[in-house]
Protein backbone atom coordinates (compact mmCIF):
# COMPACT_ATOMS: atom_id res chain seq x y z
CA UNK A 1 0.00 0.00 0.00
CA UNK A 2 1.07 3.57 -0.46
CA UNK A 3 0.78 6.46 1.97
CA UNK A 4 1.28 6.44 5.71
CA UNK A 5 -0.53 4.06 8.06
CA UNK A 6 -1.10 6.89 10.50
CA UNK A 7 -1.49 10.54 9.65
CA UNK A 8 -2.07 13.28 12.16
CA UNK A 9 -2.88 16.84 11.20
CA UNK A 10 -3.23 19.91 13.43
CA UNK A 11 -3.89 17.86 16.56
CA UNK A 12 -4.85 19.88 19.62
CA UNK A 13 -6.00 18.58 22.96
CA UNK A 14 -7.08 20.64 25.94
CA UNK A 15 -8.16 19.62 29.40
CA UNK A 16 -10.25 22.56 30.55
CA UNK A 17 -8.14 25.68 30.15
CA UNK A 18 -4.94 23.72 29.76
CA UNK A 19 -3.85 23.06 26.17
CA UNK A 20 -1.70 19.92 26.35
CA UNK A 21 -1.23 19.25 22.62
CA UNK A 22 -0.76 22.37 20.54
CA UNK A 23 -0.79 21.42 16.88
CA UNK A 24 0.85 18.07 16.20
CA UNK A 25 1.45 16.94 12.62
CA UNK A 26 2.82 13.48 12.10
CA UNK A 27 2.97 10.66 9.58
CA UNK A 28 3.97 7.10 10.38
CA UNK A 29 4.85 4.76 7.51
CA UNK A 30 4.26 1.01 7.44
CA UNK A 31 6.97 -0.77 9.38
CA UNK A 32 8.26 2.42 10.92
CA UNK A 33 9.23 2.62 14.59
CA UNK A 34 8.76 6.10 16.02
CA UNK A 35 9.99 6.74 19.55
CA UNK A 36 8.53 9.75 21.34
CA UNK A 37 10.64 11.36 24.05
CA UNK A 38 10.30 14.53 26.07
CA UNK A 39 10.10 15.90 29.59
CA UNK A 40 7.42 14.81 32.02
CA UNK A 41 4.06 16.41 31.34
CA UNK A 42 4.86 17.45 27.74
CA UNK A 43 1.91 15.46 26.38
CA UNK A 44 3.39 12.11 25.31
CA UNK A 45 0.66 9.94 26.86
CA UNK A 46 -2.03 12.30 25.67
CA UNK A 47 -0.69 12.04 22.12
CA UNK A 48 -0.81 8.22 22.21
CA UNK A 49 -4.27 8.26 23.77
CA UNK A 50 -5.50 10.54 20.98
CA UNK A 51 -3.98 8.20 18.38
CA UNK A 52 -6.36 5.43 19.40
CA UNK A 53 -9.14 7.74 20.40
CA UNK A 54 -9.07 6.97 24.09
CA UNK A 55 -9.04 10.77 24.22
CA UNK A 56 -11.07 12.79 21.76
CA UNK A 57 -8.95 15.51 20.16
CA UNK A 58 -10.16 19.06 20.74
CA UNK A 59 -9.14 19.89 17.17
CA UNK A 60 -7.37 18.18 14.31
CA UNK A 61 -7.67 14.99 12.38
CA UNK A 62 -6.17 11.52 12.52
CA UNK A 63 -6.32 9.03 9.68
CA UNK A 64 -5.65 5.34 9.99
CA UNK A 65 -4.90 3.86 6.56
CA UNK A 66 -6.66 6.83 4.99
CA UNK A 67 -9.79 6.43 7.13
CA UNK A 68 -10.67 9.31 9.40
CA UNK A 69 -10.50 8.17 13.01
CA UNK A 70 -13.39 8.92 15.34
CA UNK A 71 -15.04 11.23 12.80
CA UNK A 72 -16.72 10.90 9.44
CA UNK A 73 -18.03 13.16 6.75
CA UNK A 74 -21.73 13.74 6.63
CA UNK A 75 -23.31 16.23 4.23
CA UNK A 76 -19.92 17.87 3.77
CA UNK A 77 -19.37 18.26 7.52
CA UNK A 78 -17.31 16.30 10.01
CA UNK A 79 -19.37 14.54 12.66
CA UNK A 80 -18.37 12.07 15.38
CA UNK A 81 -18.55 8.42 14.36
CA UNK A 82 -20.95 6.21 16.29
CA UNK A 83 -19.20 4.46 19.19
CA UNK A 84 -19.34 0.92 17.68
CA UNK A 85 -17.53 2.23 14.61
CA UNK A 86 -14.86 3.87 16.78
CA UNK A 87 -14.50 0.55 18.62
CA UNK A 88 -14.01 -1.21 15.28
CA UNK A 89 -11.36 1.32 14.27
CA UNK A 90 -9.65 0.90 17.63
CA UNK A 91 -9.22 -2.83 17.04
CA UNK A 92 -6.62 -1.94 14.40
CA UNK A 93 -4.50 -0.16 16.98
CA UNK A 94 -2.94 -2.21 19.77
CA UNK A 95 -1.88 -0.49 22.95
CA UNK A 96 0.29 -1.46 25.90
CA UNK A 97 0.13 0.80 28.93
CA UNK A 98 2.55 1.75 31.66
CA UNK A 99 0.35 0.29 34.36
CA UNK A 100 0.00 -3.47 34.47
CA UNK A 101 -3.60 -4.01 33.49
CA UNK A 102 -4.29 -7.66 32.77
CA UNK A 103 -7.61 -9.11 33.90
CA UNK A 104 -6.70 -10.58 37.32
CA UNK A 105 -9.31 -13.34 37.18
CA UNK A 106 -8.07 -14.75 33.86
CA UNK A 107 -5.00 -16.83 33.12
CA UNK A 108 -2.30 -15.55 30.77
CA UNK A 109 -3.93 -17.45 27.90
CA UNK A 110 -7.39 -16.29 28.98
CA UNK A 111 -6.23 -12.69 28.82
CA UNK A 112 -4.84 -13.15 25.31
CA UNK A 113 -7.89 -14.88 23.82
CA UNK A 114 -10.63 -12.79 25.46
CA UNK A 115 -10.85 -9.99 22.88
CA UNK A 116 -10.47 -12.14 19.75
CA UNK A 117 -13.38 -14.28 20.96
CA UNK A 118 -15.57 -11.42 22.17
CA UNK A 119 -14.83 -8.84 19.49
CA UNK A 120 -13.74 -10.86 16.47
CA UNK A 121 -16.01 -13.82 17.04
CA UNK A 122 -13.25 -16.42 16.91
CA UNK A 123 -14.13 -19.84 18.29
CA UNK A 124 -12.31 -20.88 21.46
CA UNK A 125 -10.21 -23.35 19.44
CA UNK A 126 -9.20 -20.72 16.89
CA UNK A 127 -8.51 -18.14 19.59
CA UNK A 128 -6.45 -20.60 21.66
CA UNK A 129 -4.40 -21.54 18.64
CA UNK A 130 -3.62 -17.87 18.08
CA UNK A 131 -3.09 -17.25 21.80
CA UNK A 132 -0.63 -20.09 22.22
CA UNK A 133 1.35 -18.94 19.19
CA UNK A 134 1.55 -15.44 20.62
CA UNK A 135 2.51 -16.57 24.11
CA UNK A 136 5.30 -18.56 22.50
CA UNK A 137 6.38 -15.47 20.61
CA UNK A 138 6.74 -13.49 23.85
CA UNK A 139 8.48 -16.44 25.54
CA UNK A 140 5.70 -17.37 27.93
CA UNK A 141 4.15 -20.53 26.57
CA UNK A 142 5.08 -22.38 29.76
CA UNK A 143 3.20 -19.80 31.87
CA UNK A 144 -0.04 -19.93 29.89
CA UNK A 145 -2.15 -21.20 32.80
CA UNK A 146 -0.81 -18.75 35.41
CA UNK A 147 -2.89 -15.90 36.77
CA UNK A 148 -1.36 -12.39 36.59
CA UNK A 149 -0.67 -12.27 40.34
CA UNK A 150 1.77 -15.16 39.89
CA UNK A 151 3.62 -13.50 37.02
CA UNK A 152 6.41 -10.93 37.33
CA UNK A 153 5.79 -7.40 36.09
CA UNK A 154 7.87 -8.13 33.00
CA UNK A 155 5.92 -11.29 32.29
CA UNK A 156 2.64 -9.42 32.73
CA UNK A 157 3.75 -6.80 30.21
CA UNK A 158 4.73 -9.53 27.76
CA UNK A 159 1.27 -11.07 28.14
CA UNK A 160 -0.14 -7.57 27.56
CA UNK A 161 1.84 -7.39 24.32
CA UNK A 162 0.53 -10.80 23.25
CA UNK A 163 -2.99 -9.69 24.15
CA UNK A 164 -2.68 -6.58 21.97
CA UNK A 165 -1.20 -8.61 19.09
CA UNK A 166 -4.05 -11.10 19.27
CA UNK A 167 -6.28 -8.50 17.59
CA UNK A 168 -3.85 -8.42 14.65
CA UNK A 169 -3.38 -4.65 14.86
CA UNK A 170 -1.80 -2.62 12.11
CA UNK A 171 -0.09 -0.31 14.58
CA UNK A 172 1.13 -0.87 18.12
CA UNK A 173 1.28 1.97 20.62
CA UNK A 174 3.45 1.58 23.72
CA UNK A 175 3.13 4.05 26.59
CA UNK A 176 6.20 3.66 28.80
CA UNK A 177 5.66 -0.09 29.06
CA UNK A 178 8.77 -0.63 31.15
CA UNK A 179 8.82 2.35 33.47
CA UNK A 180 7.21 0.43 36.34
CA UNK A 181 9.71 -2.46 36.03
CA UNK A 182 13.13 -3.27 37.45
CA UNK A 183 15.84 -3.00 34.80
CA UNK A 184 16.18 -6.77 34.43
CA UNK A 185 12.46 -7.22 33.82
CA UNK A 186 12.37 -4.16 31.61
CA UNK A 187 15.00 -5.77 29.40
CA UNK A 188 12.91 -8.83 28.65
CA UNK A 189 10.02 -6.60 27.58
CA UNK A 190 12.28 -4.40 25.45
CA UNK A 191 13.67 -7.49 23.75
CA UNK A 192 10.18 -8.61 22.77
CA UNK A 193 9.48 -5.11 21.43
CA UNK A 194 12.74 -5.11 19.52
CA UNK A 195 11.86 -8.46 17.92
CA UNK A 196 8.44 -7.09 16.94
CA UNK A 197 10.07 -4.08 15.33
CA UNK A 198 12.45 -6.33 13.44
CA UNK A 199 9.48 -8.30 12.11
CA UNK A 200 8.17 -5.07 10.60
CA UNK A 201 5.47 -4.00 13.06
CA UNK A 202 4.57 -0.32 12.85
CA UNK A 203 5.13 1.11 16.32
CA UNK A 204 4.84 4.38 18.21
CA UNK A 205 6.66 4.08 21.51
CA UNK A 206 6.80 6.50 24.40
CA UNK A 207 9.79 5.56 26.51
CA UNK A 208 12.63 6.84 28.63
CA UNK A 209 14.76 3.87 27.50
CA UNK A 210 17.25 5.76 25.38
CA UNK A 211 19.24 2.63 24.52
CA UNK A 212 16.11 1.13 23.02
CA UNK A 213 15.44 4.32 21.08
CA UNK A 214 19.00 4.35 19.78
CA UNK A 215 18.90 0.71 18.72
CA UNK A 216 15.37 0.31 17.41
CA UNK A 217 13.82 3.65 16.39
CA UNK A 218 13.77 4.73 12.80
CA UNK A 219 12.76 8.17 14.00
CA UNK A 220 12.92 9.92 17.35
CA UNK A 221 10.39 12.62 17.97
CA UNK A 222 11.07 15.15 20.70
CA UNK A 223 7.95 16.57 22.25
CA UNK A 224 7.98 19.65 24.42
CA UNK A 225 5.02 21.53 25.85
CA UNK A 226 2.66 19.92 23.35
CA UNK A 227 4.59 20.62 20.16
CA UNK A 228 7.19 18.66 18.22
CA UNK A 229 10.46 20.34 19.05
CA UNK A 230 12.41 18.30 16.50
CA UNK A 231 12.56 14.85 14.97
CA UNK A 232 15.02 12.72 13.07
CA UNK A 233 16.93 9.45 13.06
CA UNK A 234 18.40 8.53 16.45
CA UNK A 235 21.93 8.86 15.07
CA UNK A 236 21.21 12.54 14.59
CA UNK A 237 18.99 13.34 17.58
CA UNK A 238 21.31 11.65 20.07
CA UNK A 239 24.54 13.12 18.77
CA UNK A 240 23.73 16.41 17.06
CA UNK A 241 20.31 17.66 18.15
CA UNK A 242 19.53 20.98 16.54
CA UNK A 243 17.54 22.38 19.46
CA UNK A 244 19.32 23.44 22.67
CA UNK A 245 16.34 22.22 24.68
CA UNK A 246 16.65 18.72 23.18
CA UNK A 247 20.31 18.74 24.20
CA UNK A 248 19.37 19.82 27.71
CA UNK A 249 16.74 17.09 28.01
CA UNK A 250 19.09 14.37 26.70
CA UNK A 251 21.92 15.43 28.99
CA UNK A 252 19.58 15.06 31.91
CA UNK A 253 18.19 11.63 31.00
CA UNK A 254 21.50 10.23 29.79
CA UNK A 255 23.34 11.57 32.88
CA UNK A 256 26.07 13.00 30.70
CA UNK A 257 29.09 14.88 31.93
CA UNK A 258 29.63 18.45 30.76
CA UNK A 259 32.27 17.38 28.20
CA UNK A 260 30.17 14.67 26.56
CA UNK A 261 27.84 14.89 23.55
CA UNK A 262 25.13 15.90 22.84
Ligand SMILES: Nc1ncnc2c1ncn2[C@@H]1O[C@H](COP(=O)(O)OP(=O)(O)OP(=O)(O)O)[C@@H](O)[C@H]1O
Pocket residue numbers: 015020038039040041042043044045046047
Ligand atom coordinates in the same frame (compact mmCIF):
# COMPACT_ATOMS: atom_id res chain seq x y z
N1 LIG B 1 -7.56 13.43 31.79
C1 LIG B 1 -6.85 14.53 32.11
N2 LIG B 1 -7.43 15.57 32.71
C2 LIG B 1 -6.74 16.70 33.03
N3 LIG B 1 -5.43 16.86 32.77
C3 LIG B 1 -4.79 15.85 32.16
C4 LIG B 1 -5.45 14.63 31.79
N4 LIG B 1 -4.55 13.81 31.18
C5 LIG B 1 -3.39 14.47 31.19
N5 LIG B 1 -3.51 15.69 31.74
C6 LIG B 1 -2.45 16.71 31.91
O1 LIG B 1 -1.85 16.91 30.66
C7 LIG B 1 -0.45 17.11 30.79
C8 LIG B 1 0.29 16.12 29.90
O2 LIG B 1 0.11 14.82 30.43
P1 LIG B 1 0.72 13.53 29.71
O3 LIG B 1 0.40 12.38 30.61
O4 LIG B 1 0.27 13.47 28.31
O5 LIG B 1 2.27 13.88 29.76
P2 LIG B 1 3.53 12.92 29.55
O6 LIG B 1 4.46 13.65 28.67
O7 LIG B 1 3.07 11.58 29.12
O8 LIG B 1 4.12 12.87 31.04
P3 LIG B 1 4.93 11.69 31.80
O9 LIG B 1 6.24 11.52 31.09
O10 LIG B 1 5.11 12.26 33.17
O11 LIG B 1 4.06 10.47 31.76
C9 LIG B 1 -0.13 16.96 32.27
O12 LIG B 1 -0.04 18.23 32.85
C10 LIG B 1 -1.33 16.23 32.83
O13 LIG B 1 -1.57 16.58 34.14
